[in-house]
Amino acid sequence: MPDIIELDNVGMSFEKKGGIFRQNKRIDVLRNIDLNIKEGSIVAVVGESGCGKTTVGKIITGLLKPTSGEIRFGGKNLYGFSLTDFSRTRELVQFVQQDSYAALNPVRTIYQSLSAPIRHHYKNYSVAEVDDKINNIMAMVGLTPPEQFLSKFPHMLSGGQRQRILMARAISLEPKLIVADEPVSMIDVSLRLSILNLMNELNEKLGISFVYITHDLATARYIAREGNICVMYLGEIVEYGNVNEVIGFPKHPYTRALISAVPVPDPEVAKREKPIPIKSMEITPLENRPEGCVFFDRCPYADEKCKSRIDYAYVNGVKVKCRKTEELPEWIN
Numbered sequence: 001m002p003d004i005i006e007l008d009n010v011g012m013s014f015e016k017k018g019g020i021f022r023q024n025k026r027i028d029v030l031r032n033i034d035l036n037i038k039e040g041s042i043v044a045v046v047g048e049s050g051c052g053k054t055t056v057g058k059i060i061t062g063l064l065k066p067t068s069g070e071i072r073f074g075g076k077n078l079y080g081f082s083l084t085d086f087s088r089t090r091e092l093v094q095f096v097q098q099d100s101y102a103a104l105n106p107v108r109t110i111y112q113s114l115s116a117p118i119r120h121h122y123k124n125y126s127v128a129e130v131d132d133k134i135n136n137i138m139a140m141v142g143l144t145p146p147e148q149f150l151s152k153f154p155h156m157l158s159g160g161q162r163q164r165i166l167m168a169r170a171i172s173l174e175p176k177l178i179v180a181d182e183p184v185s186m187i188d189v190s191l192r193l194s195i196l197n198l199m200n201e202l203n204e205k206l207g208i209s210f211v212y213i214t215h216d217l218a219t220a221r222y223i224a225r226e227g228n229i230c231v232m233y234l235g236e237i238v239e240y241g242n243v244n245e246v247i248g249f250p251k252h253p254y255t256r257a258l259i260s261a262v263p264v265p266d267p268e269v270a271k272r273e274k275p276i277p278i279k280s281m282e283i284t285p286l287e288n289r290p291e292g293c294v295f296f297d298r299c300p301y302a303d304e305k306c307k308s309r310i311d312y313a314y315v316n317g318v319k320v321k322c323r324k325t326e327e328l329p330e331w332i333n
């Protein structure tokens with residue numbers, strides 16, 4: 001399958017205001033991000049809060065322009081597109097944000113929120129055609145009968161229902177890819193699975209690719225199934241590859257730490273996991289990110305050479321940003 005989106009050595013820095021002398025400082029939030037999303041695939045992006053996941057999601061969807069590197073859509077540089085092509089691409093790559101309440105206009109009914117982008121895109125649609133489309137997408141996201149929801153305002157719906165409305169709006173313009181940024185973290189635990197299943201269904205039935213952003217390994221594994229997982233730490237991708245290989249046989253010390261820190265639903269994996277003796281429980285602030293390996297400060301296996309530039313190693317098809325993968329102690333019993 002061809003790639004829909006490629007991030008090629010993407011970097012992002014933000015200006016941080018203030019400081020004691022009121023001087024502004026640029027902080028590199030993302031560094032050397034290489035990521036390919038294949039048509040029809042599901043990629044899970046995992047990492048702790050503040051590691052840059054949302055920033056990656058916004059770059060993929062064209063909401064943020066990276067400060068360095070290139071982003072390609074269908075093989076072509078996104079920022080070389082004409083305005084019309086760029087707008088169309090923005091429709092083909094949708095962003096579903098974490099906070100479903102903030103994402104919907106509180107003074108508009110669900111019908112108004114859903115019909116506006118459809119009318120804007122399908123300019124020659126009659127009212128009946130717009131309504132048809134809305135009924136269709138409502139059925140696809142499991143909100144039936146639609147009349148029960150369309151005249152309501154966002155606050156009258158549950159978090160899970162609002163999240164489904166966001167999915168409906170995202171699929172209304174027939175996108176190729178949806179970036180879902182922590183879509184289940186603000187909804188009831190009992191409803192999470194059904195939203196994850198909905199994404200899997202939309203992937204299977206409509207062939208839409210998903211980038212699923214989360215801080216939670218368990219849901220990442222659940223949704224990626226046979227797909228890829230991308231583990232981020234301090235603005236870098238430290239490990240990327242098949243989800244079963246990465247979670248079953250983690251290769252980067254950070255991935256190991258992450259896995260041993262959370263209960264893994266698979267008893268086989270849980271049995272053989274050994275906590276790694278990381279040096280500090282604190283995440284290093286971005287301002288103090290080490291120049292070489294980003295995990296240097298906390299890694300129990302790091303040595304002097306890890307202070308210089310680290311290239312990716314490839315182990316069983318997995319990309320790992322660690323020069324010591326060969327020497328690390330056995331993880332598997």
Ligand SMILES: Nc1ncnc2c1ncn2[C@@H]1O[C@H](COP(=O)(O)OP(=O)(O)O)[C@@H](O)[C@H]1O
Nearest residue numbers: 014015029048049050051052053054055056286
């Ligand atoms: N617009 C912005 N201006 C300045 N700093 C930002 C901006 N957006 C994000 N950041 C910083 O970038 C880092 C990564 O943020 P984010 O991508 O939201 O991480 P995550 O989604 O993994 O929690 C954080 O330190 C955050 O403070």
Ligand SMILES: [Mg+2]
Nearest residue numbers: 053054055181
């Ligand atoms: Mg985020």
